[in-house]
Amino acid sequence: MFNSPMTPNNADMDQTDSRPDLCHKCGKCCKSATTFHPYRKLQEMAEAGEEEAIAFLSVFKPFASIEEARKAVPEQVEQVLKVVAERNDMSVEDVTFYYCPYVTEDGICSIYERRPRCCRDAPYNGWAAMPPGCGYEGWQFRQREAHKSTIRKLKEVQFQMENLSDDGIHVPSRKMTLEQLRASVSEAMEPWLKFGSSQW
Numbered sequence: 449m450f451n452s453p454m455t456p457n458n459a460d461m462d463q464t465d466s467r468p469d470l471c472h473k474c475g476k477c478c479k480s481a482t483t484f485h486p487y488r489k490l491q492e493m494a495e496a497g498e499e500e501a502i503a504f505l506s507v508f509k510p511f512a513s514i515e516e517a518r519k520a521v522p523e524q525v526e527q528v529l530k531v532v533a534e535r536n537d538m539s540v541e542d543v544t545f546y547y548c549p550y551v552t553e554d555g556i557c558s559i560y561e562r563r564p565r566c567c568r569d570a571p572y573n574g575w576a577a578m579p580p581g582c583g584y585e586g587w588q589f590r591q592r593e594a595h596k597s598t599i600r601k602l603k604e605v606q607f608q609m610e611n612l613s614d615d616g617i618h619v620p621s622r623k624m625t626l627e628q629l630r631a632s633v634s635e636a637m638e639p640w641l642k643f644g645s646s647q648w
């Protein structure tokens with residue numbers, strides 16, 4: 449999801465176990481969650497037994513409309529709609545905002561000890577669209593920069609190997625072909641393509 453725990457796949461997860469607790473308990477992410485999947489798709493996933501979808505729908509309830517969500521956390525609604533407008537794989541019609549009935553007026557989780565994994569893991573990486581002012585903003589920035597740095601280094605290695613190859617087929621050590629190297633760099637970039645890794 450954008451700002452909850454519906455993770456697109458595990459490859460998109462950062463090391464949330466070692467992530468510091470930077471939450472200042474504003475409760476905004478509990479009051480304005482969104483997912484990468486339309487609501488109907490989430491329901492199908494839950495009916496098919498997908499645990500993440502079941503856990504998400506066990507706590508989050510859909511707002512009747514985007515306007516209703518805008519009344520709860522307007523800055524988050526605007527942010528998410530802006531992100532969706534910039535992506536070519538989603539449309540506004542696919543976006544549903546959710547609220548959790550377990551968050552108190554002052555932003556505290558009333559079922560903290562048994563909150564689902566999606567809540568424990570959020571934000572699961574630097575690209576989860578947490579509400580503006582979230583305590584994880586700095587952590588997310590560093591996560592994004594770390595991923596970009598890794599991909600850039602891999603691209604540099606590929607560039608150097610292609611230039612140093614003596615036959616245009618193998619890397620200089622001849623331990624792998626350039627084709628294998630390119631495939632391995634592409635594989636590393638793949639989870640982040642939707643965030644622009646081909647341009648990093």
Ligand code: SF4
Nearest residue numbers: 471472475477582583
């Ligand atoms: S938006 Fe960020 S700071 Fe606010 S409750 Fe959620 S995780 Fe905590």
Ligand code: SF4
Nearest residue numbers: 478548550551557567
């Ligand atoms: S279960 Fe708790 S942490 Fe999860 S969305 Fe609801 S209030 Fe927030």
